[in-house]
Amino acid sequence: MLILDIAIRFLKELFRLKISLVVLLAMPAFMGFMFAFAFGSVGLDEAETYTIGIINNDEGIGDGLAAYLRSDPILLNNLPFNETTLDKGFAADFIDILNTTIYQTDEEKSEKRIFSVLEYDDQEIGQQAVEERQIDALVVFPENYSNTTLSAFNNAFFFQNSIYIHNLSYLPYWSYNGPPFPINENSEILIIGDEGYSRYQIAKIILDKIFSIFNEQIKALNYAGGNLGFSLAPITLEEYSIFDIIFPGILVFAVLMQAGMMAAFLVAEFAETKTIARVRLSLIKPYEYIAGVTIYAFVISFIQLSILMVLAIVALGFNPAGNVIEAMIVLMLTIVFTTALGFLLAGVFKSSDTAGQSAGFLMTPLAFMSGAFMEAPTITILPKVFPTASGLNRDFVLWDILPSTHAVNALRSILLYEFSILDVWADVLFVIIPSLVLLFFSMIFYTKRRFRGDIPN
Amino acid sequence: MQTLSELTDIAIEVTNLTKTFGKGEQKVEAVKGISLTVKKGEIFGFLGPNGAGKTTSLRMIVGLLLPDEGKVTIFGMDPKDGKNSKTLKKLLGIIPQEISLYEELTVEENLWFMANAYRIQKESAANRINNLITKMGLDSKRKSLVKNLSGGLKRRVNVIMGLVHDPVLVLCDEPTPGLDPQSRVVVWEFIQNLPKEGKTVILTTHFMEEADRLSDRVAIIDHGEILVLNTPKKLKASIGEGDLLEFDLADDSEEHLQKMADLLKGFTTSKGLTVEDAYISEGRMVMRALNVIPNLAQILNRIEEHGAVVDNMAIRNTTLEDVFINLTGRALRN
Numbered sequence: 001m002l003i004l005d006i007a008i009r010f011l012k013e014l015f016r017l018k019i020s021l022v023v024l025l026a027m028p029a030f031m032g033f034m035f036a037f038a039f040g041s042v043g044l045d046e047a048e049t050y051t052i053g054i055i056n057n058d059e060g061i062g063d064g065l066a067a068y069l070r071s072d073p074i075l076l077n078n079l080p081f082n083e084t085t086l087d088k089g090f091a092a093d094f095i096d097i098l099n100t101t102i103y104q105t106d107e108e109k110s111e112k113r114i115f116s117v118l119e120y121d122d123q124e125i126g127q128q129a130v131e132e133r134q135i136d137a138l139v140v141f142p143e144n145y146s147n148t149t150l151s152a153f154n155n156a157f158f159f160q161n162s163i164y165i166h167n168l169s170y171l172p173y174w175s176y177n178g179p180p181f182p183i184n185e186n187s188e189i190l191i192i193g194d195e196g197y198s199r200y201q202i203a204k205i206i207l208d209k210i211f212s213i214f215n216e217q218i219k220a221l222n223y224a225g226g227n228l229g230f231s232l233a234p235i236t237l238e239e240y241s242i243f244d245i246i247f248p249g250i251l252v253f254a255v256l257m258q259a260g261m262m263a264a265f266l267v268a269e270f271a272e273t274k275t276i277a278r279v280r281l282s283l284i285k286p287y288e289y290i291a292g293v294t295i296y297a298f299v300i301s302f303i304q305l306s307i308l309m310v311l312a313i314v315a316l317g318f319n320p321a322g323n324v325i326e327a328m329i330v331l332m333l334t335i336v337f338t339t340a341l342g343f344l345l346a347g348v349f350k351s352s353d354t355a356g357q358s359a360g361f362l363m364t365p366l367a368f369m370s371g372a373f374m375e376a377p378t379i380t381i382l383p384k385v386f387p388t389a390s391g392l393n394r395d396f397v398l399w400d401i402l403p404s405t406h407a408v409n410a411l412r413s414i415l416l417y418e419f420s421i422l423d424v425w426a427d428v429l430f431v432i433i434p435s436l437v438l439l440f441f442s443m444i445f446y447t448k449r450r451f452r453g454d455i456p457n
Numbered sequence: 458m459q460t461l462s463e464l465t466d467i468a469i470e471v472t473n474l475t476k477t478f479g480k481g482e483q484k485v486e487a488v489k490g491i492s493l494t495v496k497k498g499e500i501f502g503f504l505g506p507n508g509a510g511k512t513t514s515l516r517m518i519v520g521l522l523l524p525d526e527g528k529v530t531i532f533g534m535d536p537k538d539g540k541n542s543k544t545l546k547k548l549l550g551i552i553p554q555e556i557s558l559y560e561e562l563t564v565e566e567n568l569w570f571m572a573n574a575y576r577i578q579k580e581s582a583a584n585r586i587n588n589l590i591t592k593m594g595l596d597s598k599r600k601s602l603v604k605n606l607s608g609g610l611k612r613r614v615n616v617i618m619g620l621v622h623d624p625v626l627v628l629c630d631e632p633t634p635g636l637d638p639q640s641r642v643v644v645w646e647f648i649q650n651l652p653k654e655g656k657t658v659i660l661t662t663h664f665m666e667e668a669d670r671l672s673d674r675v676a677i678i679d680h681g682e683i684l685v686l687n688t689p690k691k692l693k694a695s696i697g698e699g700d701l702l703e704f705d706l707a708d709d710s711e712e713h714l715q716k717m718a719d720l721l722k723g724f725t726t727s728k729g730l731t732v733e734d735a736y737i738s739e740g741r742m743v744m745r746a747l748n749v750i751p752n753l754a755q756i757l758n759r760i761e762e763h764g765a766v767v768d769n770m771a772i773r774n775t776t777l778e779d780v781f782i783n784l785t786g787r788a789l790r791n
Contacts, residue, residue, distance in 0.1 A: 002573060002574070002576070005570060005573045005574075009559065009562065009566075009570055012561060012562060012566070013559060013560075013561040013562065014561075016561040016562075016602070017561055273557055273558065273559065273560065274553065274555050274557040275557050275558070275559060277521055277551070277553060277557060278551075278553075278557060278571065278574070278618065278619070279574065280521065281519060281520075281521070281546060281549065281551055282546065282571065282574035282575055282622075283543065283546055283547070283574060283575050283576050284574050
């Protein structure tokens with residue numbers, strides 16, 4: 001098949017050109033190490049207090065069970081909560097903890113609170129506050145949060161002792177006579193926010209850490225009669241760095257840089273080896289040539305991104321929360337955008353060096369505009385219209401016209417916040433649709449310039 | 458769909474082809490309304506110095522440059538008509554002036570890529586590729602990467618790259634510059650044999666020997682215009698009969714050379730010598746006349762009497778270079 005012949009030809013040329021091969025393999029490694037070196041030691045800001053909104057839908061511990069526990073001090077004293085929890089539920093306990101959690105800096109407690117908590121009764125109002133950036137994130141406790149927590153205690157107890165709490169009856173001086181403890185109850189705490197907003201990104205990381213500590217504490221309940229207590233030590237953010245947050249942006253930057261390499265190869269065929277004249281005089285149709293080049297770009301990008309991803313996970317300490325394969329799918333879709341840029345550059349420039357250098361100059365600001373490294377200035381075009389992964393509507397800003405902006409957002413949501421590719425459908429659509437439109441026009445432009453126009457001597 | 462047997466005996470007809478590059482003061486009229494016909498089965502030479510408009514004309518014929526004006530028909534078909542595009546691409550083969558190869562591929566891989574580009578069946582492509590490699594003496598190099606070949610061998614591969622699809626019209630744009638003598642002979646013989654395979658060849662060159670040896674007809678082109686068009690023999694005859702006698706004089710100043718040339722112009726002897734022409738070419742004084750050898754002594758006496766000191770002297774036949782000089786007053790290489 002001719003399209004594959006063209007792709008294979010480009011790949012053979014690249015792999016046999018040792019310098020290109022070195023660049024191909026070393027560039028992602030270099031890029032990964034460079035960014036890890038630059039940002040890996042930059043911790044998250046421990047002087048900031050993040051404002052979070054709370055929607056507490058927790059219906060608390062069921063009345064029958066709560067009444068029984070109040071009447072059974074032996075059991076209650078051996079559970080890691082007290083009568084206040086029985087009155088208000090676990091979510092309220094948790095909210096108190098969030099309110100009082102402070103940073104730990106250099107092994108000393110600071111006086112700085114991590115969160116300022118605002119409680120909302122209405123989720124819509126809370127979401128509006130997020131959209132207007134009055135709060136950095138909105139935490140929604142589900143109705144069965146307390147039951148889920150009790151279920152977690154009960155399940156952990158069963159795991160250790162092969163018996164549920166409510167089945168305990170063999171002690172000579174005590175047996176359980178109350179209603180059953182919940183088992184296998186599930187619920188999910190929602191953390192809603194704009195994944196492209198840096199304060200949300202950091203607040204989310206801290207919240208995730210607190211929830212994970214809480215889950216670990218539940219697992220630590222390993223025998224009846226212990227006194228686990230439920231407390232939260234001051235939080236240290238030393239293990240988190242800016243690198244974790246910007247890594248999705250680095251991946252997109254790596255994809256954007258592909259445009260330069262692709263353009264350089266295409267321009268070389270036009271201006272240096274002049275083999276484009278042979279292609280043009282043959283029966284190869286422009287779309288076949290373009291499709292072959294696109295396949296080539298996909299293969300090369302896939303190799304480079306895989307190297308970068310593996311390196312980041314294995315050697316640079318990046319810990320993806322979400323599905324790496326889904327992230328790779330988003331990146332592959334972004335290559336359509338890069339390919340379009342590559343054809344535009346190849347249609348404009350007449351020397352491969354100039355094309356490659358110009359691509360470098362263009363792609364770096366493009367990455368910044370896309371918010372790859374830091375949040376780009378907000379220039380709102382349409383307020384509160386663009387759906388985020390957590391279901392909010394955020395402003396459609398100027399940079400949203402760039403598919404790369406949506407690639408960064410989608411990757412952050414998937415890799416950092418564990419959303420699925422389906423949750424970021426809007427970003428995925430805004431990656432692929434404008435990219436395909438741009439690819440269409442860049443193909444026409446390239447065809448007109450290199451397959452129809454003059455090829456000078 | 459036309460078949461080759463239905464095609465006209467005229468391979469190419471060019472009418473008033475014009476091309477200008479640049480604008481304003483930078484404007485260069487590269488080709489100024491040239492018209493010509495190329496007959497099927499002939500080798501048609503475009504001879505002219507660098508920048509004369511040969512390659513530009515050729516690239517307009519194959520469609521790599523768009524003419525500002527004029528019309529080209531190839532085997533009666535208009536290349537601008539999209540429905541002829543596929544047929545014409547199969548009929549046309551180009552050997553470009555620059556070495557236009559995939560350096561990181563082997564010789565065979567280059568040729569196979571072109572075979573695939575022309576959608577040639579695998580079996581016939583394999584035969585054709587083997588045949589071309591053998592004819593060009595590249596058997597031992599078929600698995601070599603092009604980047605590792607010498608300039609001469611690359612040039613040979615460059616020639617056959619455009620012929621993998623067995624085109625009937627071959628356009629050779631300066632096929633031999635920088636070639637070693639051995640490779641040049643190989644390429645010349647290859648091109649010379651193409652008409653025996655039923656192919657028509659257009660050859661552009663600034664080597665008069667190449668044009669003279671290979672071409673059935675030659676158009677001499679300069680500053681974008683065709684000055685003359687005929688067979689090499691008739692072109693040479695057109696500037697007069699006789700041999701050429703070239704002198705290297707000790708005093709090679711233009712004034713002195715011109716004085717000697719003027720002295721010889723029209724010089725006659727009783728032994729049948731009549732000097733038809735005498736002129737300066739590349740620091741030498743050149744004269745053309747019949748019966749030069751029996752009159753050599755008298756010719757020498759004539760100029761030595763007037764102060765000329767002859768360092769060297771040579772007799773040769775008329776070449777296309779002389780035709781060019783005759784037409785333009787300067788040598789091809791200038």
